[in-house]
Amino acid sequence: MxxxxxxxxxxxxxxxxxxxxxxxxxxxxxxxxxxxxxxxxxxxxxxPKKFFDVLDRLMKTVSPIELHTYAPAAGLESVRAAVAKYLTETFGVQYSPNDIYMTHGASSALAIILAALMSEGEEALVLAPYFPEYKIYVEQAGGTLIEVPCDEDFQVDLAALEAKLTPKTSVIIINSPNNPSGAVLSPDSVKAIAELLNKKAAEYGHPIYIVADEPYRELVYGDVEVPFIPAYYDNTVYCYSFSKSLSLPGERIGFLALSPKMTEHDNAWAAVCGAGRALGYVCVSTMFQQAAAECLGVTxxxxxxxxxxxxxxxxxxxxxxxxxxxxxxxxxxxxxxxxxxxxxxxxxxxxxxxxxxxxxxxxxxxxxxxxxxxxxxxxxxxxxxxxxxxxxxx
Amino acid sequence: MxxxxxxxxxxxxxxxxxxxxxxxxxxxxxxxxxxxxxxxxxxxxxxPKKFFDVLDRLMKTVSPIELHTYAPAAGLESVRAAVAKYLTETFGVQYSPNDIYMTHGASSALAIILAALMSEGEEALVLAPYFPEYKIYVEQAGGTLIEVPCDEDFQVDLAALEAKLTPKTSVIIINSPNNPSGAVLSPDSVKAIAELLNKKAAEYGHPIYIVADEPYRELVYGDVEVPFIPAYYDNTVYCYSFSKSLSLPGERIGFLALSPKMTEHDNAWAAVCGAGRALGYVCVSTMFQQAAAECLGVTxxxxxxxxxxxxxxxxxxxxxxxxxxxxxxxxxxxxxxxxxxxxxxxxxxxxxxxxxxxxxxxxxxxxxxxxxxxxxxxxxxxxxxxxxxxxxxx
Known part of the structure; x- marks a missing residue:
């Protein structure tokens, strides 16, 4: 039926x-x-021109069979190593390739990680306004999406957030820079959220994970600093897409990074692999993931x-x-x-x-x-x- | 959790x-x-060389923004039209673009269609031997996979199939040419299955869908005919991948085709779109889907x-x-x-x-x-x- x-x-x-x-x-x-x-x-x-240069080189120097063959489900070892190295050097959090799982853009990263971290009947909080697909991914995972309105400046309203936290909360989705408001969460906001979640997680006796959806990370203007949430809060899963930074939304290239120090890291890793498999993913384009890995930091x-x-x-x-x-x-x-x-x-x-x-x-x-x-x-x-x-x- | x-x-x-x-x-x-x-x-x-020729032409003549932008979730209209036309002309079943949904290979076609056709507690039969991921897709959809052993020649054992059919059966997965046996289901076998399913569906008062997983369709040797199951049985969803025919498994290009005459076609279509969305898919590579569409029938x-x-x-x-x-x-x-x-x-x-x-x-x-x-x-x-x-x- x-x-x-x-x-x-x-x-x-x-x-x-x-x-x-x-x-x-x-x-x-x-x-x-x-x-x-x-x-x-x-x-x-x-x-960026570099992307096409890399693509051109790959197509000329790698045999077609190798360039277009299956990649491992989590991504090519070389690509995962490049991503881990880039994150470590850029943000000062020590990632290893074993934290990195390549995905078809941020959307599949979100669908996979929400399935992997949420059980039936749990709640995911989201700072509103938010990208509407979150609700579907959360409900697909058997959970309920709970909106937490932001303040007038589209920064977190801590009291509103605290009011919505319950023992059923397993995840908070944060999207900064934000679609649709364009707001960037300040470092102080992130610190305050981390403190509150640590307190509540201790009180509830189970972790509360932040899912940081950051496809717009590089699209910031002026001197704005975009805090890297995993540096503030260990139980963060970082979801990234090359769609916006490299202007390649149609090619579906992204990744998720489990924080190396997150609670139940190894179970979460297995669950990510299991959820990716169950949702029908096999691998991200073998050609495009290699090209993207060489363009980390390029926009x-x-x-x-x-x-x-x-x-x-x-x-x-x-x-x-x-x-x-x-x-x-x-x-x-x-x-x-x-x-x-x-x-x-x-x-x-x-x-x-x-x-x-x-x-x-x-x-x-x-x-x-x-x-x-x-x-x-x-x-x-x-x-x-x-x-x-x-x-x-x- | x-x-x-x-x-x-x-x-x-x-x-x-x-x-x-x-x-x-x-x-x-x-x-x-x-x-x-x-x-x-x-x-x-x-x-095949043609694939690279098309790719080369696309990269030289289409602007990069257009070539790599989002495609509609179901696929580009031109690509869906090309697939529908090819299926219609090749197999004599009248498809329209509204039956065609582009997928990341056959695996995501299967994950999507099984989610879209099965409800909690239902059963999917599969002719054994079979590709092990079927079990995961069925269980992810809330169903149970029931194995139906084939006969010694790896053709359907009709009595065994009939014995496993129950009012809970909503789907039968058929994979011909078969992984792992290499067997191709004969036209007589397909006819007999269709007859049995029509009888049982009438008896149960609900449709039983065939999910035909055919990534190996073109890989046949000698004079063997691979029956096109939708031509024998209206309630068939045809799942196809370009991975094997074009040797492009790493690029994840495929589609599913709802039979134009299937029961509840429009609901099934909506459910396919909904399931694709919920599993985190956004679109198949805009570039590769265009290239593949021009290589239909090429191997x-x-x-x-x-x-x-x-x-x-x-x-x-x-x-x-x-x-x-x-x-x-x-x-x-x-x-x-x-x-x-x-x-x-x-x-x-x-x-x-x-x-x-x-x-x-x-x-x-x-x-x-x-x-x-x-x-x-x-x-x-x-x-x-x-x-x-x-x-x-x-």
Missing amino acids: IPKKYITWGSSGAVIRELAAYGAERAKVVGPENVYDFTIGSPSIEP ADISKYDDNRQLAYSALSDMGFNCVKPDGAFYLFIKAPGGDSQAFCRKAMEKDILVVPGDAFGCPGYVRLAYCVPFDRIKRSLPAFKALAEEYGL | IPKKYITWGSSGAVIRELAAYGAERAKVVGPENVYDFTIGSPSIEP ADISKYDDNRQLAYSALSDMGFNCVKPDGAFYLFIKAPGGDSQAFCRKAMEKDILVVPGDAFGCPGYVRLAYCVPFDRIKRSLPAFKALAEEYGL
Whole structure:
């Protein structure tokens, strides 16, 4: 019998893709230059040259059979060693290859680690706003997702977090830089969270794991420091994707790193291998994982996102919109004038501006504008935003 | 809390990989030319030239951002259309793009479709011998795997199948050409299965789905016809991988095709999308899925496997080993002299021949020899096999 939950998950939650599809249709009517589509968080700058250089070298020097054969499920030994070395040298936490499991981007890292760390009936807390797929991965693992609202600056609200912690809490998902708010959790926030979790874990007599989802780690602007959570809290699993840093979202390359000092490390490792296997994963692309490993620390030209960010933030703020100044990722989170984000999105749509209601991210009252688009699109959209601001009497 | 089942799945079942690892260690001692490793079913012939030509063209003509961006979860529309067209033209079953869901090889197709078609407490039958991962995918879906032994020729034993069918049966997994036996199910066998399932489904008042796992479809030798099961039975989901036909196992490209006339088609489609999402899949490599779609019907040079097959089968049969003559795949299934496959594998190991006990495939008493190796390795192994035959008094 077809399980209802999969039918539901397969027929729902496509808000963003539906909006984008509407945009594509609308472009046929009014011309693509007159549709200001800010819906999808897909990289818009070229992958770095180094990536293609490495790919080219691999394709010319490695035999095709070897280059395209199965990799071990956890990843090639050389790739896992490179990742461990990079993390150790960059963040000062001593990783070994035995902590590193290559995944099809951060999404599969999350699906695997949540299955591996949660049992039926347990709870995963998440700082809201958050990426909506978390809820599905948690429920697939038999757990329940509990939202913890952030404060006005999208930093952790410690009292709110403490109020939601219970003996059933096994995991907290933290995504910094954040999709959709663009906020970066401060080192002080991370320290405070770590302290609270240590206290509560001792009280409950079982570990509470942080799952740190960090595909946007390198997409930060100005002098912002992104604290490396495993350096603050041993029971952290670090989930990473090369999708944003290398602009390769379609090739699905990422990894998860168990903290070397985490509680029940070896059982967690076995469970990661078991969950990966049970969810149908065999290995990450043998070719792409090697190429990515040589590009650790390399990024696409992020300065273009910064240009977009500056323009979108300053122009919209000047018009009277209340925007969170994003320190990272490629999203601008805008407070919906009047407080109704759905209504705001509809009004924006009438002006061919497409943005996503914050409701989809557990944060009604806001809308998300993805500024990973051509600079020119932002520029051309400004008169429409201006008209929108006037309509709202800003 | 870390679920025990994942720890178990993550720490077990690595028989084949352990044997291969032993082989690699042993090669350091006696030299690689003196270890006859026949453990792993990984393609040993080059991908076809056409694949690289297409890849080259894509990389030169499509912008990197577009070539490596997200694909829709089900696959690019153009790719799904190409697959549907190919299946329709080749097998005479009318597929549309809406039946095709691209997957990371056959493994993820199986994990997704078993989740989508099975509910807690249901049973999946499988014709034994079978690929051991089936059991994990079925149990992950909340079901139980029930083995149905084949007859001596590795064709279906209808009475045995009927005896295992119950109202709890929701799925039958059929893998032809078969790993590990190399047997191809005859059209008559498929017809008989279809008839039986139609009768039983009517009796139970619910559909019984066939999941046809066919990564070896093109690897057949001589005039053997591989019946296309969806043409015989509407409630079939066809799972395919390009890993073997194009020799690209490390790049994870495959698809599943819902039969257009299957019961509850639209719910099944939604459930496939939902299960794919819940298991953490986002999309199949945007670049590789396009390249594979242009290579539908193309294969690597399969004749090399046939040479290997002829040599291994005839030489071992001549020595007195009782082998199933394989019509497809790249495995030779050998009856263990004396009946104890574990003992036989150990004795073979003493002669540096590495083969896998059939126990791993639900078929004790046999061993699997993967002949997807250099021709020369088979040739050089023959004296060792001869000595083994003599030891057993064959």
